[in-house]
Amino acid sequence: MKNILVTGGAGFIGSNFINYILSKHDDYNIVNLDKLTYAGNLENLIPSQDEKNYEFILGDITNTELVKYLFEKYELQYVINFAAESHVDRSIISSKEFVTTNVLGTNILLDVARKFNVKKFLQISTDEVYGSLGRDGLFTEETPLAPNSPYSSSKASADMLAIANFKTYGLPVIITRCSNNYGPYQFPEKLIPLIIINSLNDKKLPVYGDGKNIRDWIYVLDHCRAIEMVFESGTNGETYNVGASTEIENIEIVKLILKYLQKPESLIEYVKDRLGHDRRYAIDSSKIQSELGWSPNFSFEDAIIKTIDWYISNKDWWNRIINGEYMEYYKKQYKI
Numbered sequence: 462m463k464n465i466l467v468t469g470g471a472g473f474i475g476s477n478f479i480n481y482i483l484s485k486h487d488d489y490n491i492v493n494l495d496k497l498t499y500a501g502n503l504e505n506l507i508p509s510q511d512e513k514n515y516e517f518i519l520g521d522i523t524n525t526e527l528v529k530y531l532f533e534k535y536e537l538q539y540v541i542n543f544a545a546e547s548h549v550d551r552s553i554i555s556s557k558e559f560v561t562t563n564v565l566g567t568n569i570l571l572d573v574a575r576k577f578n579v580k581k582f583l584q585i586s587t588d589e590v591y592g593s594l595g596r597d598g599l600f601t602e603e604t605p606l607a608p609n610s611p612y613s614s615s616k617a618s619a620d621m622l623a624i625a626n627f628k629t630y631g632l633p634v635i636i637t638r639c640s641n642n643y644g645p646y647q648f649p650e651k652l653i654p655l656i657i658i659n660s661l662n663d664k665k666l667p668v669y670g671d672g673k674n675i676r677d678w679i680y681v682l683d684h685c686r687a688i689e690m691v692f693e694s695g696t697n698g699e700t701y702n703v704g705a706s707t708e709i710e711n712i713e714i715v716k717l718i719l720k721y722l723q724k725p726e727s728l729i730e731y732v733k734d735r736l737g738h739d740r741r742y743a744i745d746s747s748k749i750q751s752e753l754g755w756s757p758n759f760s761f762e763d764a765i766i767k768t769i770d771w772y773i774s775n776k777d778w779w780n781r782i783i784n785g786e787y788m789e790y791y792k793k794q795y796k797i
Contacts, residue, residue, distance in 0.1 A: 469544030644681035672712030704744025
């Protein structure tokens with residue numbers, strides 16, 4: 462059995478990963494540590510909540526004593542760190558929470574993992590640490606870090622701490638950096654769910670600047686498979702970029718969703734551009750493909766339709782989030 466601490470497992474990518482991994486592996490014991498911030502939701506984990514090899518712990522990765530206690534109680538051997546404040550706009554308004562969770566929290570996890578001689582520490586990062594690309598080129602694992610927002614700066618700092626632990630102490634660390642994810646359970650503040658939900662409600666669709674910012678999009682289950690492969694077979698001390706080679710302008714995503722939902726483009730509302738808004742991201746994932754045999758299973762054309770249909774079918778889920786009802790439930794249950 463592999464006893465694994467998954468941090469931030471109630472968030473979008475973390476919850477999808479736990480549901481995916483427990484559906485495949487009976488030899489994984491998952492301890493999910495999450496503090497249930499506004500973006501964490503235990504409803505995402507209903508497929509896993511009754512599994513005998515799954516345990517949820519309400520808590521913060523910055524709580525050193527709690528992290529130590531979990532390592533001792535559950536005899537943890539591995540860490541997969543999803544825990545992060547991740548919304549760029551929120552980081553521009555206030556960066557403190559991002560530095561606290563993403564930098565200090567990761568440092569605490571690394572310190573405790575080192576003391577307990579973990580067999581592997583997987584740091585889940587983002588392509589945003591590389592900064593912004595021009596019209597040409599791709600981010601490779603050798604691209605210098607050049608973050609432009611408080612969020613991406615905090616993630617770059619965490620990555621550097623992780624690799625420093627490998628080089629200084631020999632901690633078996635691996636970093637993954639992924640492009641923009643989309644799929645079920647994504648919090649409604651992100652672009653794709655925001656556009657879907659506002660379109661369904663006939664509300665205005667805010668688009669930054671001219672809408673021509675380009676992102677490389679990947680379906681979340683393809684990302685989960687990549688993490689699984691890196692966890693099982695990745696080389697310690699290495700970084701693996703994960704992307705689906707699907708570069709699309711934001712405005713094209715918006716128009717595609719409107720067309721599928723048969724809504725008018727008059728709902729689009731161009732708004733003042735985000736401060737420090739990176740123009741283009743694009744990932745070169747040839748390393749993970751050649752070394753580990755990973756490649757995306759889902760085309761954007763198919764997966765975006767699956768995603769839109771999921772939000773149509775799960776209106777109650779996102780309505781509870783928008784109305785704040787799910788947080789009221791957690792506050793009562795866990796006395797937050």
